Amino acid sequence: MSDFDDARAWMVERQIVRRGVRDDYVIAAMRRVPREAFVPPDLRDFAYDDTPLPIGGEQSISQPFIVAKMLAAAELQPGDRVLDIGTGSGYAAALAAEIAGRVDSIERDASLAESARERLQRLGYENVEVHVGDGTVGLAAHAPYNAIIAAAGGPHVPQALRAQLAPGGRLVMPVGSSLNHQRLVKIVRRGEHDYDEQTLCDVRFVPLVGDDGWPEPRGASRANSRPAPTPTLEVAIRDAAEPLPDIDSPEFAGFIDRFAERRVVLLGEATHGTSEFYRARAAITRRLVERHGFSMIAVEADWPDAAIIDRHVRARPMPVERPRPFCRFPAWMWRNTDFMGFVAWLRSHNAAHREREIRFYGLDIYSLSESLDAVLHYLDSVDPAAARIARARFACLSPWQKDLAVYGRAALSGGYAQCEEHVVAQLVDLLKSRLDYAQKDGECPLDAALNSRLVAIARHYYRAMYYGDPQSWNLRETHMFDTLRLALDRHGSQARLVVWAHNSHIGDASATQMGREQDELNLGELCRAHFGDAAALIGFGTHSGTVAAASEWGGPMEVKSVLPSLEGSVEFSMHGTGLARFLLDLRPGVHDAARERLRVPLLERFIGVIYRPETDRDCHYAQASLAGQFDAFVWFDRTSAVTALPVSADEKDSTAQTFPFGV
Numbered sequence: 001m002s003d004f005d006d007a008r009a010w011m012v013e014r015q016i017v018r019r020g021v022r023d024d025y026v027i028a029a030m031r032r033v034p035r036e037a038f039v040p041p042d043l044r045d046f047a048y049d050d051t052p053l054p055i056g057g058e059q060s061i062s063q064p065f066i067v068a069k070m071l072a073a074a075e076l077q078p079g080d081r082v083l084d085i086g087t088g089s090g091y092a093a094a095l096a097a098e099i100a101g102r103v104d105s106i107e108r109d110a111s112l113a114e115s116a117r118e119r120l121q122r123l124g125y126e127n128v129e130v131h132v133g134d135g136t137v138g139l140a141a142h143a144p145y146n147a148i149i150a151a152a153g154g155p156h157v158p159q160a161l162r163a164q165l166a167p168g169g170r171l172v173m174p175v176g177s178s179l180n181h182q183r184l185v186k187i188v189r190r191g192e193h194d195y196d197e198q199t200l201c202d203v204r205f206v207p208l209v210g211d212d213g214w215p216e217p218r219g220a221s222r223a224n225s226r227p228a229p230t231p232t233l234e235v236a237i238r239d240a241a242e243p244l245p246d247i248d249s250p251e252f253a254g255f256i257d258r259f260a261e262r263r264v265v266l267l268g269e270a271t272h273g274t275s276e277f278y279r280a281r282a283a284i285t286r287r288l289v290e291r292h293g294f295s296m297i298a299v300e301a302d303w304p305d306a307a308i309i310d311r312h313v314r315a316r317p318m319p320v321e322r323p324r325p326f327c328r329f330p331a332w333m334w335r336n337t338d339f340m341g342f343v344a345w346l347r348s349h350n351a352a353h354r355e356r357e358i359r360f361y362g363l364d365i366y367s368l369s370e371s372l373d374a375v376l377h378y379l380d381s382v383d384p385a386a387a388r389i390a391r392a393r394f395a396c397l398s399p400w401q402k403d404l405a406v407y408g409r410a411a412l413s414g415g416y417a418q419c420e421e422h423v424v425a426q427l428v429d430l431l432k433s434r435l436d437y438a439q440k441d442g443e444c445p446l447d448a449a450l451n452s453r454l455v456a457i458a459r460h461y462y463r464a465m466y467y468g469d470p471q472s473w474n475l476r477e478t479h480m481f482d483t484l485r486l487a488l489d490r491h492g493s494q495a496r497l498v499v500w501a502h503n504s505h506i507g508d509a510s511a512t513q514m515g516r517e518q519d520e521l522n523l524g525e526l527c528r529a530h531f532g533d534a535a536a537l538i539g540f541g542t543h544s545g546t547v548a549a550a551s552e553w554g555g556p557m558e559v560k561s562v563l564p565s566l567e568g569s570v571e572f573s574m575h576g577t578g579l580a581r582f583l584l585d586l587r588p589g590v591h592d593a594a595r596e597r598l599r600v601p602l603l604e605r606f607i608g609v610i611y612r613p614e615t616d617r618d619c620h621y622a623q624a625s626l627a628g629q630f631d632a633f634v635w636f637d638r639t640s641a642v643t644a645l646p647v648s649a650d651e652k653d654s655t656a657q658t659f660p661f662g663v
Ligand code: SAH
Pocket: 059, 060, 061, 062, 085, 086, 087, 088, 089, 090, 091, 092, 093, 106, 107, 108, 109, 112, 133, 134, 135, 136, 151, 152, 206, 207, 208, 209, 210, 211, 213
C-alpha cells in the first residue's frame, strides 16, 4: 500500500464517514479515485488535506467532503446518466463515473477541460466525456439526466438545468446572491412542472460564470453588494441586546456581576490587536478582582514572559539579566499601551493589598513565537524559498483559517518537508533551553511533567506549524488547559481565575465547524467539560474599524482596516441592530428567542496576528453557533487598533519608567 493509499483511506474515514456521509457507492468511489492524480504535482503532499486546492486559472479542486456530500445528495445509482458542471480537474467527474453509467462533464475553460480529458483517459475512465461549453445552459443534446451536479455557484438554478432532469432526477448545486457564499440546494423533479427543493448547507464555491449564471468576473463585483438582510435575526438580537456605556464609564463592567460566582471567567477577543477588547477585558477583570475576589489572571502568552510580568506586578526582584518580555513577534499583542496600563494598575493594586496579591500567568507554554522565529531563521539560511513558503503557511497557522493561496505558494519549492529533521532538532533544543530557564525560576517553577511532555511532543508541534494538523492544535489547547488547572490548584480550592485569550480558544469548539468536522477541541470546551457551570465563556466581536496585525508571520505590525463584516455573518446581524456597544446574554432562559436563533451556525470572523483584508472572506471566517460557543457576547460596532510600544532596546522612548516594558 502506498502512502497515498493510506492517506486516502484515512481521509475517507475521517473526513467523509465520520462526518455522516453514509452512501456506500460514494464511500467506495472515494476510496478508489486517486485525488493525488488530480492536483498539480507540487501539491500532491496535500492531496488528502481537508481543503480545496488550486488547480490553475483561479480555479480549484473541491474539498473531498463537499464532493462526497454532493454526490450522496444526488443519490447516484449504477446506470445513471449524470451531468457534471465545472469539470475543473475532473475529480468529481471521476467519482461520478465510478458509480454511474455515463457522465457528461462540461467546463468553460478549454485548457482545464483538455487536461481533465487527458487525465481521465489516462486513468481509464471510459464512461466520461468532457465538453467545452457553458454549463448554465446544460447539454440538451445528451439530456435527460438522472443527476446534475454543479461545482460552481450561481445566482439561481438555471431553468435549462431543471428542464434537463429526467423524472425523479436530482440536481445539486450551490446557489446564492453573493459570489463566494452560497447555499447548497437540492432539487428533485417530481413531475413535468413539479420540483421539490431543499437547502442542504452553507457552502463556498467559485462562481458559475455563464449566460444564466454570473457575468464575466470584471462585471461581477456589482452582484456582491446586493444586500440580503436577515431582519428577524437582527430584531431578535436587538430585543436581547443590553446597551453598554463607554468602556471608561464605571458602569461599563457592571454586567459581569451576573458571572461573579463562577470559578473561571474566560474573556475572548475577535482579533489580536483591538484596543477596545483589551480595555474592556481590563475593566471587567478589575471589577472581578475588586468586587468579587478573583485573584489570578492567566493569558494566552508564554509562561516565561508572563512570569516576568508576575514578578513586576508583585514587586519581586528581577533576574540579573533583566529580561524584556514580549519582544518577539507578535510583540504588540502584549507590548501595547492598553496592556501596559493594566499592568500598572495590577502593580498598584498589589502594592495596596499585599495580603492578597493578584498573580499573573501565561498559559501558552509552547514558546510559539520564539519557536516559529527559529524555524524561519533556520530556513532563511538553508532554503530562502522554503522560508517564504513557511512564512505564508504560518500566516494561516490557525486551524480556523484556510488560505488557498498558501497552498498555491507551496508550488514555488517542492519538497520543503526535507528540512523537517533539522527543524525539529532546532525546536527541541530551543524548547529545552527556554523551559530550563522557566524551571529554574524559583518564583514560578514549571511543572516538570508538563515540561518533559512538551519536549517530547516537539515533533507534533512542528507538524502543527507546517501542516496545520488538528491533533497538534488539540495538544496546544490541552496544554493551555493543563497549565490553567496547575495554576488554579496551586492556589487552593477557593482560587478564582480570569482568562484572556482569543475567541478561537475560548468559544466552545464543539459548537464550531472545526470542532464538529475536525474533532478540534479548545480551552473553552475543556473548561466547560471540567468546571461545568462554574466556567463562563464570554466572546467579543466587532463589525469594522482598524486592527493591529501583520501581513505574514514575522512581518511588521501594521494598522489595517477591518473590512465591514460579511453579509450573512453573525457580525453583520449585530451591526444591523444599529447599536454601538452591547452585551448579549446567551445563558438559557434569559433571551431564548435570540439564543435559539443564534444556535444556528453562521459565519463568524476570526482575525489573528495575521490579517489580510484581501482574503477576509476566505481566510478569516468559519461557521459557528454563537449561542453554543459562549455564555455571553460583548459587541463593539467600531473598534480601533492597539497602540504598540517600541520593541527595540535602541528605541529611546519615554517608557523607561514603565518597566517591564521599557529597556
Ligand atoms: N469539480 C471540479 C471542481 C472545479 S471548480 C473538481 O473536482 O476539480 C469549478 C469549475 O467550474 C471551474 O473549473 C470553472 O472554470 C468551471 N465553471 C464555472 N462556470 C462554468 C460554466 N458556466 N460552465 C462550465 N464550467 C464552469
